[in-house]
Amino acid sequence: MEKLLPRFLDYVTIDTQSDPKSNTTPSTEKQWVLAKKLVLELHKIGMQEVSIDENAYIMATLPSNMEKEIPTIGFISHFDTTPDFSGYNVRPKIIENYDGKEILLNTTKNIVLSPEYFEDLLQYKGQTLITTDGTTLLGADDKAGIAEIITAMEFLIQHPEIKHGKIRVGFTPDEEIGRGAHKFDVKKFGAEWAYTIDGSQVGELEYENFNAAGAKITITGKSVHPGYAKDKMINALVLANQFLSLLPPEETPETTEGTEGFFHVHHISGEIEQAKIELIIRDHDEEQFQARKDLIKDITQKINSKYPDSVIVEINDQYFNMKEKIEPAYHIVEIAEEAMIQLGIQPIIKPIRGGTDGSQLSFMGLPCPNIFAGGHNFHGKYEYVPLESMQKAVKTIVKICQLTGEKF
Numbered sequence: 294m295e296k297l298l299p300r301f302l303d304y305v306t307i308d309t310q311s312d313p314k315s316n317t318t319p320s321t322e323k324q325w326v327l328a329k330k331l332v333l334e335l336h337k338i339g340m341q342e343v344s345i346d347e348n349a350y351i352m353a354t355l356p357s358n359m360e361k362e363i364p365t366i367g368f369i370s371h372f373d374t375t376p377d378f379s380g381y382n383v384r385p386k387i388i389e390n391y392d393g394k395e396i397l398l399n400t401t402k403n404i405v406l407s408p409e410y411f412e413d414l415l416q417y418k419g420q421t422l423i424t425t426d427g428t429t430l431l432g433a434d435d436k437a438g439i440a441e442i443i444t445a446m447e448f449l450i451q452h453p454e455i456k457h458g459k460i461r462v463g464f465t466p467d468e469e470i471g472r473g474a475h476k477f478d479v480k481k482f483g484a485e486w487a488y489t490i491d492g493s494q495v496g497e498l499e500y501e502n503f504n505a506a507g508a509k510i511t512i513t514g515k516s517v518h519p520g521y522a523k524d525k526m527i528n529a530l531v532l533a534n535q536f537l538s539l540l541p542p543e544e545t546p547e548t549t550e551g552t553e554g555f556f557h558v559h560h561i562s563g564e565i566e567q568a569k570i571e572l573i574i575r576d577h578d579e580e581q582f583q584a585r586k587d588l589i590k591d592i593t594q595k596i597n598s599k600y601p602d603s604v605i606v607e608i609n610d611q612y613f614n615m616k617e618k619i620e621p622a623y624h625i626v627e628i629a630e631e632a633m634i635q636l637g638i639q640p641i642i643k644p645i646r647g648g649t650d651g652s653q654l655s656f657m658g659l660p661c662p663n664i665f666a667g668g669h670n671f672h673g674k675y676e677y678v679p680l681e682s683m684q685k686a687v688k689t690i691v692k693i694c695q696l697t698g699e700k701f
């Protein structure tokens with residue numbers, strides 16, 4: 294366990310930001326640097342069948358140490374960090390025995406991590422916090438997950454008295470740009486189920502996520518001299534505004550929570566001749582999700598009935614709620630839940646307002662709930678992770694391996 298922190302600190306100082314504009318896998322060359330390091334480390338701790346493919350997907354095996362046949366299970370994390378915030382030159386700060394007060398992250402820029410704004414901090418009084426220096430993200434999402442999985446595997450290797458079946462480990466690039474699962478070889482991985490270690494605070498256990506789609510709306514107008522435009526001009530900008538005004542104003546990210554779905558307009562551009570709107574559609578409920586997509590089509594029709602062929606809409610599904618794939622194998626959630634309870638960790642089971650690699654993997658045949666990695670405030674300069682939370686994640690992974698061995 295003593296290697297957990299140095300391992301984590303080592304990984305976060307390597308910049309692995311992914312890039313949605315790139316078509317390669319991994320999307321950025323620099324992700325290889327950490328990927329290659331992880332391969333060496335997996336070898337070093339004594340993992341078997343360590344492999345890395347041409348897309349930088351890493352897999353490794355901890356062989357079973359039991360006589361009887363046990364289902365193979367897996368643990369998965371991603372090594373890229375979000376393109377939304379700099380991950381270059383991360384200089385983590387370690388705050389031991391946190392006193393529950395403001396933390397000055399950066400003296401020159403006066404950047405403060407305060408429990409007044411981030412109340413969760415108060416749960417960690419007396420613990421060791423790892424924060425940023427206020428200029429970058431930390432990368433606990435998801436390098437904490439990787440450090441935890443490797444440390445758990447090392448622990449199991451050093452403690453052969455703990456009985457377990459075959460364990461598979463998978464590390465992926467490009468999760469943050471929605472492509473972490475795309476080139477994941479589920480067959481090669483060969484696990485009956487797996488867990489992504491990619492959640493936030495201690496106890497999080499998630500097996501429900503959004504159904505997700507993206508819509509691109511292209512509006513074609515007709516430009517005419519404004520002085521002579523009566524009954525001739527069609528202003529694409531005005532139609533774009535009409536389109537948006539027909540979306541329910543109370544169903545946006547900033548007005549919803551829990552299992553409430555939304556429309557989120559994230560891009561508008563245009564001029565009189567042409568305007569473009571991009572939005573995303575999210576809903577946990579499948580029927581509601583469909584209804585949302587139908588509403589977009591209805592609005593399109595409505596405007597087109599007045600201005601024929603002016604609006605073209607393209608809707609693409611992005612990912613689906615993994616609940617339908619997990620519920621038939623619900624014992625995989627129960628094992629994780631029981632592992633936490635045995636360790637004195639209160640499980641927090643709640644729907645994710647987003648997606649995970651696991652949701653895609655679940656639809657690729659690998660049911661894959663998500664477990665906490667311990668960090669908070671992902672994707673920005675206020676990101677932090679308590680060391681104790683990371684240690685609890687390691688113990689949870691070990692316990693899940695052990696319980697799976699006992700139960701099957």
Ligand SMILES: [Zn+2]
Nearest residue numbers: 434435468491
């Ligand atoms: Zn993540």
